[in-house]
Structure formats: C-alpha cells, structure tokens
Amino acid sequence: MSSQPPLPSDEGIIIRPVCWKNVPVVPSVTLHAVDENNARRQDVKMPMLGIGTYKFAKGSGEAERAVANALQMGYRHVDTAFVYGRGNTEREVGNAIWKMTQNDDSYDDDNYDDSYDNDDDDAKEAMKKSLPPFLTRRDIFITTKQWRDYHGYEPTLECLEVSLKRLRTDYIDLYLIHWPGPSTKHYHSQEQNQDQHTSTSTPTSSPSSSSSSHEFTMAPIRAETWRAMEDAVYQRKCKAIGVSNFTISHLETLRKTARIWPPAVNQIEVHPYNPQTDLITYCRDHGIVVQAYASLGGQDNVGRKTWEALGGKLAERSEIRAIAKKYNRTPQQVLLRWAIQRGMAVLPKSGNVEHLKENMLAIVDDAWIIIPDHDIDDGDDDKDRSDRSLSYGLDEMDFESLASLDKTKEDTDGEGKRLARLCWARDRNKMLDFD
Numbered sequence: 001m002s003s004q005p006p007l008p009s010d011e012g013i014i015i016r017p018v019c020w021k022n023v024p025v026v027p028s029v030t031l032h033a034v035d036e037n038n039a040r041r042q043d044v045k046m047p048m049l050g051i052g053t054y055k056f057a058k059g060s061g062e063a064e065r066a067v068a069n070a071l072q073m074g075y076r077h078v079d080t081a082f083v084y085g086r087g088n089t090e091r092e093v094g095n096a097i098w099k100m101t102q103n104d105d106s107y108d109d110d111n112y113d114d115s116y117d118n119d120d121d122d123a124k125e126a127m128k129k130s131l132p133p134f135l136t137r138r139d140i141f142i143t144t145k146q147w148r149d150y151h152g153y154e155p156t157l158e159c160l161e162v163s164l165k166r167l168r169t170d171y172i173d174l175y176l177i178h179w180p181g182p183s184t185k186h187y188h189s190q191e192q193n194q195d196q197h198t199s200t201s202t203p204t205s206s207p208s209s210s211s212s213s214h215e216f217t218m219a220p221i222r223a224e225t226w227r228a229m230e231d232a233v234y235q236r237k238c239k240a241i242g243v244s245n246f247t248i249s250h251l252e253t254l255r256k257t258a259r260i261w262p263p264a265v266n267q268i269e270v271h272p273y274n275p276q277t278d279l280i281t282y283c284r285d286h287g288i289v290v291q292a293y294a295s296l297g298g299q300d301n302v303g304r305k306t307w308e309a310l311g312g313k314l315a316e317r318s319e320i321r322a323i324a325k326k327y328n329r330t331p332q333q334v335l336l337r338w339a340i341q342r343g344m345a346v347l348p349k350s351g352n353v354e355h356l357k358e359n360m361l362a363i364v365d366d367a368w369i370i371i372p373d374h375d376i377d378d379g380d381d382d383k384d385r386s387d388r389s390l391s392y393g394l395d396e397m398d399f400e401s402l403a404s405l406d407k408t409k410e411d412t413d414g415e416g417k418r419l420a421r422l423c424w425a426r427d428r429n430k431m432l433d434f435d
Contacts (some may be wrong), residue, residue, distance in 0.1 A: 005105050018292075020036075023074035024249070024364040029345065031174070031264035032287050033240040034064070036235060038259070044240045046174065046265070046289065048340060049363045050077030051356070052349035053093060055299050055431075064092035066351040070142065071100050074358060077265075079291075079347045081145040081178055081352045082163050090144060098168045142167060145178035145244060146229070151221045156228035158213050160237060173239040177225055180250045181429050182218055195353055199220035200374050222250070223257040230260045234250055237380035245424075247432050250281045267291040269298070270344060271335065272320075272405040272421035273310055284343065292344040293337040295333050298422035309419050310407060323394065333362035337404055341393050364393050 007194030026047045034042040051070040056063040065083065067078055144167065152158035164170065229241040243251070255261055266283050270276050270292035283290050290363045297314040307313055314320060315331040326329045332348070332355070339346050340363055348359045394402075407420040417431065424430035 024360060026074065026076065026360070026364055027133060029289055031240045031242075031289060032262055033264060034260055036234045038234070038237060044173070044264070046143075046345065047075075047077035048300055048345045049075065049360060050141070050143065050345065050347045051075050052293065052295065052347040053078065053080045053089050054083060054084055054349055056089055056292075058094075059088045061092065062351050063089045064096045066349075067096035067324060068100060068354075069095050069353055070356050071096070071135070073353075074360060075356070076139060077141040077143070077345075077347075079143045080167075082147040082150075082159055083145075083178070087162075093142075094167035094169070097137070097142070100135055101140070111207065126265045137169060141173045142169065143174040143176065143267075144172055145267075146225065147174040147183075148181060149177040149183040151182065151218075151225050153224040153228045156225045157232065157428065160228075161234055164237065165378075172238045174240045174242060174265060175229055175232065176242045176244045177222065177229070177246075178223060178244050180218065180246050180432065181434055182221070188369075199290075219253045219435055222254060223324060224229055226254060226258055226260075230258070234259060242290075244268065246430060248279055249435075250432075251282070251286075251288075253435070262286045262288045264271050264288045264343070265291050265345075267293055267347075269294045269421065269423045270299055270339060271295055271314060271422070272312065272402045273297075273407045273422070274417075275403075275406050276409070280342070280344070290344045292339045294350055294423050295339050295346045296332050296348060300425040301425050302425050303420050306419060311405075314405075317405065319405060323398050323401065326370055327400075329362070329368070329369045333358055334398075337368075337393050338363040338399070341399075368393050 026049045028047045029047040030042060031044045031046050033041050035041050050068060053063050053067065056066065063080075070078070078093055078097070080090050082090065084090065085092075087220035136404060144163050146159045148154050150156055158174065191246075196350065218328070226241075227237065230236045233241055242263040243254070244265075246254070246263075246266050246268075251266070254263075266279075266288050268276060268279065268288070268290060270280070271294055280290050282288075293420075311317065314335060320331045320334055322336045323329075327334075329337075336346050336348060336359060346359075346363070348355075350356050350359065373405070407416040409416075411417055415432075421430055
C-alpha cells in the first residue's frame, strides 16, 4: 500500500494532524449548476466521498463528533437531511462545521447554539486548540434534503429556511428533494376519505395502488417543489439542486417543467444486491451525478428472513471477503471502491475514527496491491515482494464476481427487486412504483 499522510487518532474528540496541508485530498466532480441569471457555472465541485449522518442517535452529540473528526482528517463533504434525528442532526452538523471554521477568540461567540452540545469543558478546550485556522465554510460541501411533508412551493422554501438556520449557514451547496412521493399524512388523509365515501361492501384500495394514483398525482406537486428550489438557486441560497430516490419516470416527468435541468445529483440506494444499472446509465447520459447511499448494505432493519433470502449481509458474503483478502482490504473498502469505480459518489456513515480512515483510504489510495495468499497467511511484511502486483482498484474479475450478487437481474416476478431494496423498509411505497 502506498504511504499515506498522518491521520488523527481516536483519542479524544479531535486530534490535529502533524501537517494540515498533508491531509488526503478526495477527488471531486463538477456538478451541473447555474447562477442567479441562469447561466451555467463550472465552480460547483462535489467531493466524491462524504460522511453520511443518517441514524446517529438523536440529540446524543454523535453526529457532531463524527462530523468534526471527519473534517479534521480531510473529509470535505457532509450529507444530512431535514428529517434526520427529528432535526437534531442538522443542528449538530451545523455546530460541528461552525466550530471547525472559527478561530479561538470567536469560539465562545454569544450566538453559539450550545443546546445540542454534549462536549465537556475539557473536550471543548481541546477542540479550540486544535482548530485549523484556515478551514472556512467555503472549504466544506454541505448536502441536505427537503422533506416530503413540505412538498409544494411555499412549504419547500419554509423547509429550506429551517435547514439554513439549523446548519448555521446562509447557503447550501447541494439541496435535494428527499423523496418523490407524498407524505404519510397524505396517506392517512386519503384513507380516511376513502372510508367516508366508500360503501362497506366495496373493497377500499390502497393509496399506493393504481386506482388511487388516478385520484391523486404527485407530478404537479413535485414540479412546484422543484420551482421553489430553482428560485432558491436564483436567490443564492443553494449552489446546486438535485433529487433523491427518483426513478427514470420521475426524472422524465420533472424534465417537462424544469427551468434548471438536469438535476445536479440523484442520490439513490446502490450496492451489489441492487446495482441500479439502467437508472445509473440514464443519469450518466443526462449529466446527472449519482450519489450512492447504503453502499455497505443499508442500516434499516430488513429482518433475518430477508438476509437469509439474499444470502447474507453484503460484508459477510464470501465473494466480497475473497476480494478483500486479495488486496488486504476490508469488505467495506471493497464495496466503496466498487461504487467509486462505477463513477458514483459515496456517503458512508460512521462515528468510528478507524472506520472513517478506512473509508477515506478506499477512495484516495489508488495503489491496491494484489497480495498472494501465502504472504497474507505468513503475516511477514518484510519478505520479498517481487510476486506482488499493482492494481488500480478492483479488476475485471472482481467486478464479475460482484455482478453475480445482483438480485434484480432476470427478476420476472419482482421479488428480487423487493428483497434487494434494503432501505425505506417500512415505507409502503419503498418500491417507488408511483407516478
């Protein structure tokens, strides 16, 4: 493995590297974006690796500590959402970024929102001393997402203003529509209306069924949501806008009314069980960058029977472990590298400093050394390495092995797709089969 600059240890909240300038640089991609005059701009660059913040314990300070540690070791992209932690996660992300971009004298600013700060006094003092003096807000790429309870023009702008306040910033680098469908409040309201207007002798159709889709369509509401986000760009409150969980159909519908097209990003669930090849090809053909979430297999509790039907959790699959052994990497690094080599950005979440390091090295370290089995078994790093070979990431055989895990291929009855959809497990519309 190629030599790497020193990274922080896991002692304390933050340890500053010996030389801040030697922090690894994560590759970035230029997003489709326009300025307030709708002229194309080329300066919106998104790091291909970000730290995800989904499912940190609400109000625990975990998100703040994880983001601070990630920024300290060289991460420059933070992904969050209005709904994460019921709003607490955005606050913690905002506090972490604010701390990391202040000098020592301004750390105790009267405007600092410490209601979600769980650091003790010693930890705060250590953080103050470790602050890099030249890390600014402009160095950090923030992604957050509008929540589905706020679909429509005015509600979307209201949602954005709340996120800006929580994140303690006057602009968002990338603002996404989190979910293309309606809120659960709409489902409940629709079911009540059906109960009131449907005879007891007539079966009641589900809000997600084809009959209900004729009664209610999301396309015009999504168009208004997008129009609000476009105006937020023109008002300089967002640098770029995009979508999440959109299918090809949703994107084609949005295209008909959009002033800003294409969306900068489509953030979707992608992993070897669910490679989303057709959707990724569509996005690539239209200049939409794909961000992969759940790259390591997702965090939702899909249940033991689902894992058994799939053949086990991804990181435990023999195919992935064999590739990891081949390069002396972790299964998680293999999964992240698979996504990156397919041209996708990744957003792995971790509060563990060692895992944050491993995730970064999966992206920034191109020297993937193929190590013979006898070297690994002997554990002797000083022996002759003439029989080792250099590979710039996964090779064709690795990709063929990982392609064998695709549960959506040759899926005649849709069961494979349902099994492979590991996220939004409890959402009635998790398969996104609505207009």
